Structures are given as structure tokens and as C-alpha cells.
Amino acid sequence: MIIAPDNSPKTSDWRLDWPTSAGGRVASVLLKATADDFFVDEDLRSADELMAGGEHLCIRLEKKGDNTDYVARQLAILSGCRHFDVGFCGLKDRHAVTRQWFSVYRPGQEDEDAAFVGKVAENWPVLEYHRQARKLRRGDHRGNHFELVLRELSGAPDAVDAALERLREMGCPNYFGRQRFGHNGANLDRALAMDPSKLNHRGSRNAKKRGRGRSSAGSGDSKNVLYFSAARSWLFNEVLAYRVQTGTWFEPLEGEPGASENQHIMVTGPLWGDGGTDAVSVQGEIERTVVGRHPRLAAVFATTRMKPERRPLRMKPEALEWQWQGNDQLRLKFWLAPGQYATSLLGDVFEITDATRLAGED
Structure with missing residues (x-):
């Protein structure tokens, strides 16, 4: 498996827009013109x-x-x-x-x-x-119900309907949302500058020694975890982008973890950790080669002792429905599992302008 070499991004020069499932988007929309246009109801x-x-x-x-x-x-x-x-x-x-x-x-x-x-x-x-009896923790919920209004839609309604039908049937790449990476990828810049050995992160081998030490973790430690997670998420998106570009994101490749025990295995990508990835063979080689393009970012994980994990490559919304409100406005309803981004789902079909960014909000 040969992948053309690439240089690690320069500061504030990170890719934050990845390939779509159909190779392009069919319309442009304005998102979050008002707060009421973006409604989320957590399903516990x-x-x-x-x-x-x-x-x-x-x-x-x-x-x-x-x-x-x-x-x-x-x-x-x-x-x-x-x-x-x-x-x-x-x-x-x-x-x-x-x-x-x-x-x-x-x-x-x-x-x-x-x-x-x-x-x-x-x-x-x-x-x-x-x-x-217990504290709520990340991912404890079943998922989230969304009801969104997209305004100033510019595109052919028939093409939008067809793209949404495809999205309902096939799903789309399960990218992490760009908001995870900060403005212009600032969280990734900070990941390169932080000291990974000081991370106080659930899953590290030192966590047991610290016991409840996380309760006294300061804001600096929390920020380091945020930057670490951003680095991990960006590397996942890069691997998924390669799989989308090569048309291999629907089916497991040789070396998919767990594939030998389950014929209906979920196709996954790497959440990088100490040792990189637990994929082997063809899939492991792809993942290591793509991440190897960004050695400085990959090096963030060398001293964290964070166990490699997996994340599904595909996101498929449940109960997706939509209603046209005139020719330039669309109301959508759907449900997503924890860790899936509504903006990534929309971004597979629409070129999105975020009204809060236009207003200079963050």
C-alpha cells in the first residue's frame, strides 16, 4: 500500500473540510440564523x-x-x-x-x-x-434528537431531496465536527505545544494510581485533555478521508479489529493511542501510513499511555425527515447516536455558512 507523502500542516494551516460521500455538495445553506433554528433534545x-x-x-x-x-x-x-x-x-x-x-x-x-x-x-x-446512584458521564445518553431550520438555501430542490434520501438510506462519513478543532485549528496548534506526559486523562495507565485525582484537576489539565482529544479526532478524520476517497469506507478491510470473529463487523477507524492502532494487515498499514504523514501530531501520543480505541466510519441518522418551507428554507428532524455531529451530517449534503461565525461569535 503506497500513499503519497505529505508534510505535517503548518501552524493554522490544518485541513478542516473533508471529502463527502458523493464527491460534492448539492446546495448552500445558512445555519443558526437564530438560536431557535438549532434545537437539541438529549435522549437519556x-x-x-x-x-x-x-x-x-x-x-x-x-x-x-x-x-x-x-x-x-x-x-x-x-x-x-x-x-x-x-x-x-x-x-x-x-x-x-x-x-x-x-x-x-x-x-x-x-x-x-x-x-x-x-x-x-x-x-x-x-x-x-x-x-x-451514579454521576452522569460522557456518553451515558442514548443519543440526541435534532430539529434544525436551514435558511437561505440555494440549490435545486430535486437534488436536495435526492441527496437527503441517499443520506437516510446510506448514511455518511462519521467525521468529527470542525468545532472540535477550535478556530482555524487552534486546538491542534496547542496540542503540538503541550506536554503530553502531564495529561490527566481517563484511560491512561496512571489514572488508577491517581485514584480520584481528577477531582482536583485544574483548568490547565482540562485544556490539555481538550487539545489531546482534538489531535486524536483530527487524525481519525484524516484516515476516514482517505477511506472515503478510495471508496473503502463501507466495507471492512483485511486487518479490521474483530472481523475474524464477526462477519457483520462494524467498519471502524483509529482513535490513536500509545502504540498507534490495533488494526493490522492492510487496514493497519493504511492507518499507520496516513497518520505517519503528520509525525509531530502522532508524537503527541508517544508518552500518554492512552490505549488505542476505535470509532465507526459511518454515521446513519435515525428517523430523518424534512419539510420544505418555501423554496429557500428547510426544516429537518433526525436522531443521532452519542459522539456523532449534526454539522458533519449536514456537511455531507450542504455547503454550510454558520451565522454565529459571521457575527464573530465563538
């Missing part, structure tokens, strides 16, 4: 699973104009607990209307739950709450 778990009781108060609230970490910190202040004692399943966009679950560690304070929820409701509408 069944009612039976939620009514367990415990030391953590789970609150489902609606936010608009606030990012997830800000809300988590405010909940900690209202409760008088550490920021680390507030959990959530995933980061949600600030420029949107989002319904999201948070857990707050409040042992022995069941009698005060109603009063505390009342204080929270002074800042954000509280939709429901319950007690459970």
Missing part, C-alpha cells in the same frame, strides 16, 4: 432505569445562549459542591436551544431537592428531575 434512558434513587440529583433543563460547562459550574455554585461533582453526558452548543441532563452530587439532601430545583429554575427552565 428509559423511565425504569431513571427511577433508581441515590446520591446524585439529575436535572433535565433547557438552556439557550449558555454552553454546557458554564451551566455545570453554575449548578456547582448553587449546590455548594465541587465543579467535578456535576456530571453531564456531552457538550451542547451555546448557539442553540438544548434540553440536557445534569447530575449534581447531593448525598443526604433529598428533603432539599425541591428547594434546590427551584433555585435552578430561576436561571433555566427545569423540565424534570430524579435521583440516581
